[in-house]
Amino acid sequence: MQQLLNTALGGLTLGMVYAAFALALVLIWRSTRVVNFAQAPMAMVTTFVALVIVDAGHSYWLAFAAALASGLVLGAVIERVVVRPVEGGPEINAVILTLGLFIVLHALAAVIFGNRYRSFPAPFGVRGIEVGGTTIALTGFGIFTILAVLVTMGLLLLLFQRTDIGLRMRASAFNPEVARLLGVRVGRMLTLGWALASVVGSLAGLLIAGGSLVHPGYMDSVVVYGFVAAVLGGLDSPFGAVVGGLLLGLALSFVSGYVGSQLVALAALVILMLVLVLRPGGLFAQTAARRV
Amino acid sequence: MAALRTRASAWWAGSILGRHLLVALLGLVVVVVVLESSSDFRNLQLASMAYLGIAAGGLTVLTGLNGQISLGHGALMAIGAYTTALLLDDREASTPLPLVVLAAVVVTLLVGIAVGAAAARLHGPYLAGATLALAVAVPGIALYFKEQLGGEQGLRVVLPDIPAWVLDLAYFVTGQDLTRSRYVAYLAWLTLVITFVLLANLARSRVGRRWRAVRDDEVAAELAGVHLGRARVSAFVVSAAAAGAAGAMMALTVRLAAPSGFTLTLSLTLLSAVVLGGLGSLAGALLGAALLTFLPQVVTDIGVDAGLSDIRAAELAPLVYGVVMVLVILLAPAGIVGTVRTALLKRRLRRSAAAQTRTAGTNPTAPGTPGTPTTDPATTTSKGSTT
Amino acid sequence: MPAMLTVTDLAAGYGPVRALDGVSFTAERGRVTAVLGANGAGKTTLLRTISGLHRAERGSVDLDGQRLDRVAAERMPALGLAHVPEGRGVITELTVEENLRLGALGRAGKVDGSDLERVYGLFPVLADRRAATAHVLSGGERQMLVVGRALMARPTTLLLDEPSLGLAPRIVAQIFELLRGLVESESLTVLLVEQNARSALSIAHRGVVLNLGRVVADDDADALAADDQLRHAYLGF
Numbered sequence: 001m002q003q004l005l006n007t008a009l010g011g012l013t014l015g016m017v018y019a020a021f022a023l024a025l026v027l028i029w030r031s032t033r034v035v036n037f038a039q040a041p042m043a044m045v046t047t048f049v050a051l052v053i054v055d056a057g058h059s060y061w062l063a064f065a066a067a068l069a070s071g072l073v074l075g076a077v078i079e080r081v082v083v084r085p086v087e088g089g090p091e092i093n094a095v096i097l098t099l100g101l102f103i104v105l106h107a108l109a110a111v112i113f114g115n116r117y118r119s120f121p122a123p124f125g126v127r128g129i130e131v132g133g134t135t136i137a138l139t140g141f142g143i144f145t146i147l148a149v150l151v152t153m154g155l156l157l158l159l160f161q162r163t164d165i166g167l168r169m170r171a172s173a174f175n176p177e178v179a180r181l182l183g184v185r186v187g188r189m190l191t192l193g194w195a196l197a198s199v200v201g202s203l204a205g206l207l208i209a210g211g212s213l214v215h216p217g218y219m220d221s222v223v224v225y226g227f228v229a230a231v232l233g234g235l236d237s238p239f240g241a242v243v244g245g246l247l248l249g250l251a252l253s254f255v256s257g258y259v260g261s262q263l264v265a266l267a268a269l270v271i272l273m274l275v276l277v278l279r280p281g282g283l284f285a286q287t288a289a290r291r292v
Numbered sequence: 293m294a295a296l297r298t299r300a301s302a303w304w305a306g307s308i309l310g311r312h313l314l315v316a317l318l319g320l321v322v323v324v325v326v327l328e329s330s331s332d333f334r335n336l337q338l339a340s341m342a343y344l345g346i347a348a349g350g351l352t353v354l355t356g357l358n359g360q361i362s363l364g365h366g367a368l369m370a371i372g373a374y375t376t377a378l379l380l381d382d383r384e385a386s387t388p389l390p391l392v393v394l395a396a397v398v399v400t401l402l403v404g405i406a407v408g409a410a411a412a413r414l415h416g417p418y419l420a421g422a423t424l425a426l427a428v429a430v431p432g433i434a435l436y437f438k439e440q441l442g443g444e445q446g447l448r449v450v451l452p453d454i455p456a457w458v459l460d461l462a463y464f465v466t467g468q469d470l471t472r473s474r475y476v477a478y479l480a481w482l483t484l485v486i487t488f489v490l491l492a493n494l495a496r497s498r499v500g501r502r503w504r505a506v507r508d509d510e511v512a513a514e515l516a517g518v519h520l521g522r523a524r525v526s527a528f529v530v531s532a533a534a535a536g537a538a539g540a541m542m543a544l545t546v547r548l549a550a551p552s553g554f555t556l557t558l559s560l561t562l563l564s565a566v567v568l569g570g571l572g573s574l575a576g577a578l579l580g581a582a583l584l585t586f587l588p589q590v591v592t593d594i595g596v597d598a599g600l601s602d603i604r605a606a607e608l609a610p611l612v613y614g615v616v617m618v619l620v621i622l623l624a625p626a627g628i629v630g631t632v633r634t635a636l637l638k639r640r641l642r643r644s645a646a647a648q649t650r651t652a653g654t655n656p657t658a659p660g661t662p663g664t665p666t667t668d669p670a671t672t673t674s675k676g677s678t679t
Numbered sequence: 680m681p682a683m684l685t686v687t688d689l690a691a692g693y694g695p696v697r698a699l700d701g702v703s704f705t706a707e708r709g710r711v712t713a714v715l716g717a718n719g720a721g722k723t724t725l726l727r728t729i730s731g732l733h734r735a736e737r738g739s740v741d742l743d744g745q746r747l748d749r750v751a752a753e754r755m756p757a758l759g760l761a762h763v764p765e766g767r768g769v770i771t772e773l774t775v776e777e778n779l780r781l782g783a784l785g786r787a788g789k790v791d792g793s794d795l796e797r798v799y800g801l802f803p804v805l806a807d808r809r810a811a812t813a814h815v816l817s818g819g820e821r822q823m824l825v826v827g828r829a830l831m832a833r834p835t836t837l838l839l840d841e842p843s844l845g846l847a848p849r850i851v852a853q854i855f856e857l858l859r860g861l862v863e864s865e866s867l868t869v870l871l872v873e874q875n876a877r878s879a880l881s882i883a884h885r886g887v888v889l890n891l892g893r894v895v896a897d898d899d900a901d902a903l904a905a906d907d908q909l910r911h912a913y914l915g916f
Binding site: 037082085086092095100101102103104105106110111223224228235262263265266269272274 | 433564621
């Protein structure tokens with residue numbers, strides 16, 4: 001019973017992070033029709049920025065803020081400089097480009113920061129909280145993780161639903177040509193979208209890293225889980241991505257707890273294949289087979 | 293004499309299989325000469341180039357001709373390699389090598405069918421995502437089934453004794469004793485030649501035309517009666533089978549199948565090799581494989597000279613691949629081979645146009661004029677179909 | 680009537696294909712000018728080139744003294760030009776009201792609630808469905824939405840591409856009637872591209888007939904409608 005609860009709690013916490021990462025992928029997919037696989041090393045690079053600041057003796061929170069800010073800049077620069085020229089071109093070129101970036105960022109980080117595992121601090125306890133004499137698998141940092149993702153999602157929701165800039169961003173994503181005719185500077189909105197997605201990705205990276213080990217490849221599996229979560233939610237829907245992330249976090253936590261942590265990625269692959277066969281439009285799609 | 297030439301060129305144009313076999317034969321001669329004249333160490337390096345080339349060849353068919361991306365060819369190679377390792381676990385292993393390779397291909401093909409049927413059938417980023425998941429998942433399987441698959445250490449591969457007739461044949465042809473490294477290199481290159489002939493013929497066949505049709509225009513392909521899902525899945529499965537053969541050759545070359553050999557980086561660098569050489573071009577895939585094999589040492593040396601530690605300098609090679617990959621997509625999406633070929637074709641067209649103007653009065657359609665550029669190599673670049 | 684929109688020697692194409700080949704005409708202030716012609720005559724390209732979605736190879740466009748060629752499409756609303764593209768261009772993922780609000784964002788000056796109320800007044804159907812996703816609207820409602828959205832920018836000039844496309848005749852009549860009213864009450868200048876020449880000429884003051892990227896006729900609407908030869912050759916009625 002206790003293991004069940006702890007597995008579920010662990011899954012919830014991880015699910016929140018996957019949800020955030022899936023959300024980052026969906027934001028970019030929705031606006032530029034690119035699955036940004038480079039989101040993983042982008043987040044990794046910003047985590048290393050934070051690590052450098054922490055190692056220099058500054059506070060965790062300064063490092064945290066710097067990582068998010070560098071994520072914002074990195075996302076904007078990458079969209080504007082390398083992705084922009086292939087937008088509207090063959091889809092496959094954009095995908096190859098993000099993979100090229102993947103390799104570049106990976107290798108750069110390994111050259112600059114080294115390829116070994118380094119421990120990353122957490123601002124809150126990473127021991128389970130005691131409730132009525134038993135320790136449950138919810139840590140102080142876990143609570144922070146859940147809250148941080150919830151707050152970020154709330155802010156994004158406000159931005160997209162309640163502000164003019166959010167309306168412009170959505171219009172650019174859904175119909176760039178009509179948006180242009182209505183006076184929206186679509187290019188800027190796409191840059192902003194990539195920047196915001198990159199911030200969300202950075203946040204996920206920091207949350208995965210907290211109290212754990214980082215190295216240049218530590219986010220690689222997370223981009224897989226983020227992708228699977230996004231597909232679970234239909235790939236186009238931010239809401240679906242969040243639900244997909246939570247479901248996937250729970251499922252993988254159970255695989256990890258009851259079968260073996262080595263098979264978590266395999267489980268994600270199996271879940272992805274099942275979704276693609278049974279409900280290619282995602283769990284919430286109206287029709288089972290949307291596109292072939 | 294002229295008649296003979298005409299007949300020969302007609303045959304050249306007409307028989308695709310014949311042409312491919314001739315090129316393959318020439319290739320084999322080159323392989324023999326190169327392998328015989330290089331050291332044991334070089335032979336093993338060349339064997340690596342061959343297995344990378346086989347995998348890249350499979351990938352270039354998928355990406356270049358069908359417009360799909362696989363980030364899991366490294367993982368598919370792992371499946372071929374582990375199958376080989378399981379069949380060749382000691383010197384008494386009685387399975388003949390060709391059967392071992394065949395088994396590696398078949399097992400990888402089955403995995404390819406499973407993943408492809410789920411993900412390649414659909415248009416969009418699904419195959420890329422699923423193969424990425426495969427790349428991340430496969431090492432974990434080896435770790436989980438520690439008893440059977442050897443965990444972190446991996447499985448040793450025992451190379452069977454070289455058959456006596458091979459030793460005799462080698463001595464008869466080359467006058468030298470066949471070393472084990474050279475034997476492996478021959479196996480790998482023979483496999484590469486066979487794979488490339490099969491892939492080249494497939495690419496020119498009706499199946500290949502369907503793949504291209506789906507890549508270029510889904511609606512038109514559908515109207516022409518091509519089953520989109522089937523075409524995509526078959527392209528992926530063929531591509532996966534090539535990766536299986538590559539994995540088998542890797543296992544024989546490295547004599548080990550271990551998780552650390554099949555990282556995500558392997559899958560991604562294979563893709564960069566294919567992009568570099570030019571999507572859809574087998575020659576380009578081979579060129580890319582050569583770069584993957586020989587560039588790291590050069591670049592790493594430069595890095596060490598510049599004061600980097602060995603470990604960090606080793607990361608410079610992927611950095612170069614990644615940068616070049618980005619630059620190729622931004623500046624020359626046809627890759628090296630494609631760009632050179634386009635330039636040559638343009639020059640030839642210019643020349644023939646000039647020749648035509650000269651002979652315009654007498655014979656406007658002068659014989660020997662190359663065909664119109666309907667087979668523009670630029671079309672072999674990625675033309676991802678739009679939604 | 681003075682000219683509001685002046686197009687001079689405009690040329691544009693797609694690769695080697697010439698879609699516009701030296702088109703010149705003027706649209707008068709506060710009037711409807713119909714642009715007519717068969718499929719492929721260059722009508723849609725003309726509108727897209729005027730509004731900056733397509734690059735002009737040659738020629739100039741002048742809106743009330745301002746040069747429009749070389750101006751980016753996204754700056755047009757601020758200059759008073761609104762383009763309602765073919766196929767209506769409703770952003771179906773947004774709600775009716777979001778579509779309308781979007782229309783006001785591109786224009787110069789402050790946005791207030793009065794614009795929304797004015798559009799809802801003109802199109803009461805939209806007011807009833809303001810919170811609905813535009814996806815659920817019928818074809819006629821969508822046409823009203825895009826016209827209303829264009830009006831949110833308080834344009835001086837409206838480019839309308841095939842508003843009758845795919846709509847039932849009763850709805851077309853209703854929309855053209857609304858358009859006629861708007862032109863009179865707001866002194867709006869309208870450039871109306873239509874394949875449905877008969878309906879278009881019924882509300883237009885002038886008509887420009889395009890064929891293969893060139894102007895083949897430019898006259899008063901009544902004169903065009905009365906020209907049997909022209910009607911048979913280019914207008915199909």
